[in-house]
Amino acid sequence: MKISSVKGTRDFYPPQMAVRNFIADGWKAASRRCGFEEFDGPIFEYLQMYQIKSGDEIVEQLFHLTDRGGRDLAIRPEITPTLARMVNEQINALPRPIKWFSIPRLCRAERPQKGRLREFFQWNIDIIGEESTLADAEVIFCSIDYLRSTGLTPKDVVAKISSRKLLAALLKNLGLAEDKLSVLYPILDKKAKIPAEAFTEMLGKEISDSNVIHTIMKLMDLHNADDIAGLVNLNEDAKTALAQLQDLFKTLNAMGIGEYCRFDMSIVRGLAYYTGMVFEVHDAVGDLRAVCGGGRYDNLLKDFGGPAMTAVGMGMGDCVLEILLRERGILKNDTLATKTLDYFIAVADPTLADKAVELAAKIRQAGFSCEFPYKTGALGKQLKQASGYNARKTIILGQEYIQDRQIIIKDMTTGQQQVIAEQSLSL
């Protein structure tokens, strides 16, 4: 009986695995450049861990299971709770700030669609225990630093940055109650994602004063922080938040990524737990969903039974990123080698087949990659095989070896070849 793959999952054949590695290697390199340490946790946790922070809705999208001891478990849909758990467990021993990254494999039982599957990889970076905006800047920088390293320019991607703290202060100044804010965030988050009428309608259900709605609409369109004062009076909280944002942009400019960054009040993030800076990186031309998103969250460790400690983090999934990299021509089909060799050994005389095996083993022992043909057919065919394997050099064993113990070394890029004594092969 033939069994197919599960809905929303991917098989990574060597060419796809090469793409996945290309992405993950870039993530790791950027993380390390910016001083993050790698961590990982188990692929499943207690179901309860994911119920703490969120309601039943999220639990419905969990792959959950019961083990033989009757424990309710869930495959991780994100790694942040695991991070919080792990950090809490050793909070007193860990030097601060804690700068960790991870590339977890995650599962969510959602309806698969463009840029979203049921199993995927997500690069996470977090800085825990650092209050200054330098930490916010570092997280944004690292995200952009990666994207920039792939060849994406400010014309391709833009980091839209705002502040929950600023937004909260402004909304309160418009006369909205504190407990109304958490209802408004998910709605405001949709500003750019749904039609204008639908957005106004949703707002109208929560806010009766049409003047307030009008002001909020204008506010959400702001891309220049200086214009805020023209719309809403700035109270102390708003001034503080604004100053922090300006501080952040100053740092981002000093870091040389100012061109990638833009203030954008419409960035809210749907999640309740953000408390400060929020940002998303978007495809500048297309209409893909966000490439990555993140922000500052102050209460997460506490929610998981730890001390109150501020943190700032970012998550970037592999699906949307891959689509973007393909659209920009950075990733093309079959351009990534699935196999490369330092040496391939070709055998021009069948009696030397054993010698090829022996030599290959020696070359491998010296730390180089090497293969030999399992069937010693025509030399042309063996060279074809060497090409297919992306061998840098091919060693040809033939008459020269039988007569004088000499081998031919052919450079597969230039096609040039030289005859040398076997002993002088430098390994």
Add this chain to the structure above:
RNA sequence: GUGGAAGUAGCUCAGCUGGUUAGAGCAUUAGAUUGUGGUUCUAAGGGUCGGGGGUUCGAAUCCCCUCUUCCACCCCA
């Protein structure tokens, strides 16, 4: 969870309003090529036409169900 479109060789697809043994290109393997690769030429293998049921003398083609994929919603940790 809702709506729309599509599933034919490993991949991209053709196959007319139902009519012999379902095709092409690419890929794979073999040969041209028993001492020189990435090009070329020749040949071969590879299909229960996504699966199940129905209509019919006859179904890849028409109808129903189901699975999967893509797109738009919902949601987004």
